[in-house]
Amino acid sequence: MEMTKMNKQRLILGTVVLLVAVVLLIFWKNAPDIIISGLMAGGLASTINGIYSHIRYGVQAESDERTRKISASAATYSWFMTLTFVGVSAYLNEFGLLETTVKNVLSNIILVMIGTLILFYAYFARKGE
Amino acid sequence: MLTLQEKVSELKTRIKELRARYDLTQEELAKKVGVRRETIVFLEKGKYNPSLKLAYDVARVLKSKIEDVFIFDDR
Numbered sequence: 001m002e003m004t005k006m007n008k009q010r011l012i013l014g015t016v017v018l019l020v021a022v023v024l025l026i027f028w029k030n031a032p033d034i035i036i037s038g039l040m041a042g043g044l045a046s047t048i049n050g051i052y053s054h055i056r057y058g059v060q061a062e063s064d065e066r067t068r069k070i071s072a073s074a075a076t077y078s079w080f081m082t083l084t085f086v087g088v089s090a091y092l093n094e095f096g097l098l099e100t101t102v103k104n105v106l107s108n109i110i111l112v113m114i115g116t117l118i119l120f121y122a123y124f125a126r127k128g129e
Numbered sequence: 130m131l132t133l134q135e136k137v138s139e140l141k142t143r144i145k146e147l148r149a150r151y152d153l154t155q156e157e158l159a160k161k162v163g164v165r166r167e168t169i170v171f172l173e174k175g176k177y178n179p180s181l182k183l184a185y186d187v188a189r190v191l192k193s194k195i196e197d198v199f200i201f202d203d204r
């Protein structure tokens with residue numbers, strides 16, 4: 001199946017970054033783990049993204065005015081829910097009803113942000129306008 | 130006291146009919162105007178209000194005027 005230019009670029013970029021990571025791993029004995037793992041994660045993400053987009057969309061437009069509108073609305077609502085969550089957590093913590101660490105709060109915020117974004121996107125995509 | 134009578138208009142489209150006339154699938158039409166097939170589906174169902182540009186592009190591909198493709202029905 002014909003591949004779009006964008007997906008080809010993603011695959012090439014991902015492969016190149018992975019190769020750089022492998023070369024660094026071989027030739028740089030004391031390479032910091034964070035650089036190697038960062039490069040590998042980036043390379044894998046780009047490659048998987050390219051393959052997934054190709055399988056899912058083929059040569060169709062990945063996004064258009066409708067999906068961009070839906071994404072913008074979903075992001076707005078998600079941000080509002082996340083801020084509400086942060087506010088509620090702060091008040092609960094202030095009144096001693098919730099004892100938690102900064103690490104837990106941050107990970108919960110990320111979960112709420114991503115979870116609500118996915119839910120709102122699905123809702124608006126089915127709704128129409 | 131003045132009351133305003135709200136006119137609610139409903140969008141109807143003749144996209145499906147015109148597509149059949151020119152033997153275009155939803156996917157082919159979507160590709161020609163640069164949108165996803167799902168967007169054409171929602172347009173045909175009248176569930177999505179296109180931008181002026183999109184409406185113009187769809188009408189142009191279907192060799193029709195915008196007002197012949199997209200009809201606002203005043204209720």
